[in-house]
Amino acid sequence: MKSVDRRAKPILTPAKARLAAGRMGPLWLLLFRLAPPSWSDYVIKHWSGRGFVVAVPYLWLLLFFTAPFLIVLKISFSERLIAMPPYEPLFGWVDDIPVVLEWSFSSVMAFLSSIEVYADLDKYEFLLKNTLYIESYVYSIWVAAVSAFWCLMIGYPMAYAMARCTPTWRNVLLLLVMLPSFTSFLLRVYAWMGLLKSNGVINNVLLALGIIDEPLTMMNTDFAVYIGIVYSYLPFMILPLYTNLEKHDPTLLEAAADLGARPVKAFLTVTLPLSMSGIVAGFLLVFIPAVGEYVIPSLLGPTDQLMIGRVLSDEFFNNGDWPVASAVAVVMLVLLVGPIMAFQYFQSRGAEEERK
Amino acid sequence: MAEKPAANPRQPERGKEYVRIQNVTKRFGDFTAVNNVSLTIYQGEIFCLLGGSGCGKTTLLRMLAGFENPTSGQIFIDGEDMEDCPPYDRPVNMMFQSYALFPHMSVEKNVAFGLEQDGLPKAEISQRVGEILELVKMGQFARRQPHQLSGGQRQRVALARSLVKRPKLLLLDEPLGALDRKLREQTQFELLGIQERLGVTFVVVTHDQEEAMTLASRIGVMNRGEIVQVGTPTEIYEYPTTRFVADFIGSVNMFEGRLTEDEPDYVRIESADLGGRIYVDHGISAAPDSTVWAAIRPEKIEISRERPQGSDNTVGGTVKEIAYLGDMSVYLVRLQSGRIVRVSQPNAERRNQARITWDDSVWLSWDPSSPVILTQ
Numbered sequence: 001m002k003s004v005d006r007r008a009k010p011i012l013t014p015a016k017a018r019l020a021a022g023r024m025g026p027l028w029l030l031l032f033r034l035a036p037p038s039w040s041d042y043v044i045k046h047w048s049g050r051g052f053v054v055a056v057p058y059l060w061l062l063l064f065f066t067a068p069f070l071i072v073l074k075i076s077f078s079e080r081l082i083a084m085p086p087y088e089p090l091f092g093w094v095d096d097i098p099v100v101l102e103w104s105f106s107s108v109m110a111f112l113s114s115i116e117v118y119a120d121l122d123k124y125e126f127l128l129k130n131t132l133y134i135e136s137y138v139y140s141i142w143v144a145a146v147s148a149f150w151c152l153m154i155g156y157p158m159a160y161a162m163a164r165c166t167p168t169w170r171n172v173l174l175l176l177v178m179l180p181s182f183t184s185f186l187l188r189v190y191a192w193m194g195l196l197k198s199n200g201v202i203n204n205v206l207l208a209l210g211i212i213d214e215p216l217t218m219m220n221t222d223f224a225v226y227i228g229i230v231y232s233y234l235p236f237m238i239l240p241l242y243t244n245l246e247k248h249d250p251t252l253l254e255a256a257a258d259l260g261a262r263p264v265k266a267f268l269t270v271t272l273p274l275s276m277s278g279i280v281a282g283f284l285l286v287f288i289p290a291v292g293e294y295v296i297p298s299l300l301g302p303t304d305q306l307m308i309g310r311v312l313s314d315e316f317f318n319n320g321d322w323p324v325a326s327a328v329a330v331v332m333l334v335l336l337v338g339p340i341m342a343f344q345y346f347q348s349r350g351a352e353e354e355r356k
Numbered sequence: 357m358a359e360k361p362a363a364n365p366r367q368p369e370r371g372k373e374y375v376r377i378q379n380v381t382k383r384f385g386d387f388t389a390v391n392n393v394s395l396t397i398y399q400g401e402i403f404c405l406l407g408g409s410g411c412g413k414t415t416l417l418r419m420l421a422g423f424e425n426p427t428s429g430q431i432f433i434d435g436e437d438m439e440d441c442p443p444y445d446r447p448v449n450m451m452f453q454s455y456a457l458f459p460h461m462s463v464e465k466n467v468a469f470g471l472e473q474d475g476l477p478k479a480e481i482s483q484r485v486g487e488i489l490e491l492v493k494m495g496q497f498a499r500r501q502p503h504q505l506s507g508g509q510r511q512r513v514a515l516a517r518s519l520v521k522r523p524k525l526l527l528l529d530e531p532l533g534a535l536d537r538k539l540r541e542q543t544q545f546e547l548l549g550i551q552e553r554l555g556v557t558f559v560v561v562t563h564d565q566e567e568a569m570t571l572a573s574r575i576g577v578m579n580r581g582e583i584v585q586v587g588t589p590t591e592i593y594e595y596p597t598t599r600f601v602a603d604f605i606g607s608v609n610m611f612e613g614r615l616t617e618d619e620p621d622y623v624r625i626e627s628a629d630l631g632g633r634i635y636v637d638h639g640i641s642a643a644p645d646s647t648v649w650a651a652i653r654p655e656k657i658e659i660s661r662e663r664p665q666g667s668d669n670t671v672g673g674t675v676k677e678i679a680y681l682g683d684m685s686v687y688l689v690r691l692q693s694g695r696i697v698r699v700s701q702p703n704a705e706r707r708n709q710a711r712i713t714w715d716d717s718v719w720l721s722w723d724p725s726s727p728v729i730l731t732q
Contacts, residue, residue, distance in 0.1 A: 249454070
C-alpha cells in the first residue's frame with residue numbers, strides 16, 4: 001500500500017470558515033471564537049461527505065455478507081440439537097462464575113477463563129470423509145465449468161456480432177439479450193421442462209418429422225442441466241464480453257491485416273487476447289452462481305447425482321442438521337472464493353510487473 | 357506562364373511508375389468521397405495528398421491499403437491490378453494516424469508482428485526487429501508496452517512496424533499529427549532521412565501544408581473528392597492554377613479585376629477591389645475584358661512610407677494591425693477601397709527606429725512578376 005495521504009482537501013479552510021461565520025453574524029463569530037481552534041479544525045477537516053460515501057459499500061458488505069457468514073461459520077462449529085435453534089451454543093459458563101469484585105488483571109482473567117468454548121471441527125471431518133459430499137462438490141464444479149464453457153462458446157460470437165453492429169442495432173440486440181430476464185426465472189425453467197420432456201415440444205416435433213422413432217430422454221439428465229444453466233446465464237456471459245469487445249479499436253484489426261494477418265489470425269492474435277478480461281469476467285459470472293445452482297438441477301437434473309446446492313438445502317430442511325449444512329456452505333464458499341482471490345492476486349501482480 | 361523553377365534538389369530522378377490510380381471513384385451511399393481521381397506515383401518519391409478534412413484524401417489512402425474498394429476505377433500497384441486483392445496480400449504497409457499499436461504486445465512484439473505473419477525464422481525476425489528499432493532510435497525501449505511510451509516514441513514504433521517488412525510503398529496517414537511543433541519539425545527531417553536510406557515510396561496524407569511542403573517531392577491538392585493540382589511544393593506555392601489552391605496553401609491576397617490590356621508579353625488588370633491597376637510582365641491565356649483574379653503573396657509585397665515610382669502595382673493604405681512574430685511581422689493594411697491587405701516583412705534589423713507602426717499611411721508595391729493571374 002502506498003502511504004500517500006489520499007484524504008480530500010477540506011473544502012473550507014479554517015480561515016475561510018471563520019470568514020463565512022463572520023458573514024453569518026456576530027453570534028456565530030462568537031461561537032467560533034469561543035470554540036477551541038482544534039475543534040473547529042477537526043470539524044472542518046473531517047466533515048466532508050467523502051467518508052460516508054466510501055463507508056456505504058463497506059457497511060453493506062459487513063451487514064449482508066460478513067455478519068451472516070460469521071453466523072454460518074459459528075453454526076458449523078457447533079453440535080446439532082433438537083431444539084430451537086437446532087444447534088448448541090458455542091459459548092458457555094463453568095459452574096461457578098467468579099464475581100468480579102475489583103478491577104484487577106487477575107480477577108478479569110479468572111472471569112474470562114470461566115467461559116467455555118465448545119467449538120470443534122468434526123463437521124468438516126465428516127464432510128471430507130463422506131464421498132457423497134465430495135462427489136457433489138466435484139460434480140457441481142464440473143457442471144458449472146462445462147456450462148460456463150458453453151456459455152462462452154455461444155456468447156462470444158453473439159457479443160462480437162453485437163459489438164460490430166451499427167449503434168441502433170446494438171441497442172436493439174442488447175435489449176433482446178436482456179428481455180428474457182423480464183420473465184420469472186422459475187417460469188423459464190419450467191418452460192424448458194415442457195420443451196425437453198418425453199412428450200414435450202422437441203420430441204413431438206422430431207417424431208412428427210420422422211427423424212426419430214421413439215422419444216429422446218432429455219429430462220433429468222446432465223444435458224438438461226447444461227441446457228438450463230447455459231440458457232439462464234447466457235446474458236451474464238454476453239454483457240461483460242460485449243462491453244469489452246465494443247471498446248476495441250477497429251483500426252487494430254486493420255493494422256493486423258495490413259501487416260499480413262488473415263482475418264482468423266488477426267482475431268486470434270489481436271481480438272482474443274484483448275478480450276481476455278471480458279472472458280474471465282463472463283466465465284466467473286456464470287461459473288460462480290452455477291456451482292451453487294439449486295433450482296435448475298432440481299427441476300431438470302438427474303435424481304441420482306445431486307449438485308451441492310441441493311445437498312445444502314436437503315441438509316437444512318430435510319435433515320434439519322444446521323451445523324452440517326453450514327459446514328457445506330462454508331466449504332463451498334472457500335472452494336469458490338479461494339481460487340478467485342488467488343486469480344485476482346496474480347492478475348494484479350502481473351499487471352503491476354508489466355508497469356515496472 | 358513564366359519559366360519553371362529549378363528542379364527540387366531533393367526530388368529524385370523520376371523513377372518508374374509505381375502506383376497508378378485510374379478514374380477512381382468512391383461513394384458512401386449518396387456521398388461521393390473520391391470523385392474520378394487519376395494519379396500516377398513514381399518509385400522513390402514522397403507524394404503528399406493535401407486537403408482539408410473530408411476532402412477524400414484518407415479514403416484514397418485507404419483504397420491504396422485495401423481497406424476500402426473503389427466504387428469504380430482501378431488501382432495498379434507495381435503494374436498489378438489491386439481489385440480483389442485483400443489488404444493482407446498487398447505489397448503495401450500503412451502507418452495509422454492513431455498508430456494502432458497493439459496494446460497487449462511489447463514494442464518488440466509489435467514490430468515483429470508483420471514478420472511473424474510471413475513465417476520467417478525466429479533469428480531473422482529478432483535481427484530485423486533490432487535493426488529497425490535502432491534505425492528509429494527506439495532500441496532501448498524494445499521491452500516496453502505501448503502505454504509506457506510518449507506520443508513521439510509511439511510514432512517511432514508505428515513507423516518501425518510499418519517499415520520492418522520492407523514494403524515498396526508506405527502509406528502514412530497524418531503521420532505527425534499528434535506531435536507538438538518542435539518534435540514534428542525534427543521528425544519530419546528524420547522521416548526524410550529514413551526514406552532516403554531505404555528508398556521506399558511514401559504516400560503521405562496530411563491536412564498540414566507545412567508538413568506537406570517539408571516532406572513532399574510532389575503534392576496533390578485535394579478538394580471535395582477531386583485532385584485540384586499536382587506539382588512540386590514550389591509549383592504549388594508559386595504557380596497555383598486555381599483560386600482554391602492559391603488560398604489553401606499559405607496566405608494570399610486575392611484581387612478581383614478586369615483584364616484591360618492583353619498583350620503576349622504583358623497584361624494590365626483594372627481592379628476596383630484594389631483601387632488601382634495591376635501590371636504583370638507576362639502574357640496569360642484569358643479572353644480580353646474577362647474577369648480574372650490576381651493573387652499576391654504577403655511576403656512579395658513591399659511596404660514603405662514613401663510613394664514608389666510609377667502608378668501600376670502601387671496602392672496606398674493605412675496600417676490597421678501589426679502582428680510581431682519574431683522572425684517577421686505581419687501588417688494588415690486597409691486600402692482606400694476598404695479591402696484589408698496582408699503584408700509580411702522579415703525583421704532583418706534588430707533595432708529599427710523607422711519601423712512602421714499603427715495608423716501610419718503607407719504605400720504597398722510589388723514586382724510585376726509577383727501576381728499570379730487566375731481565371732478560375
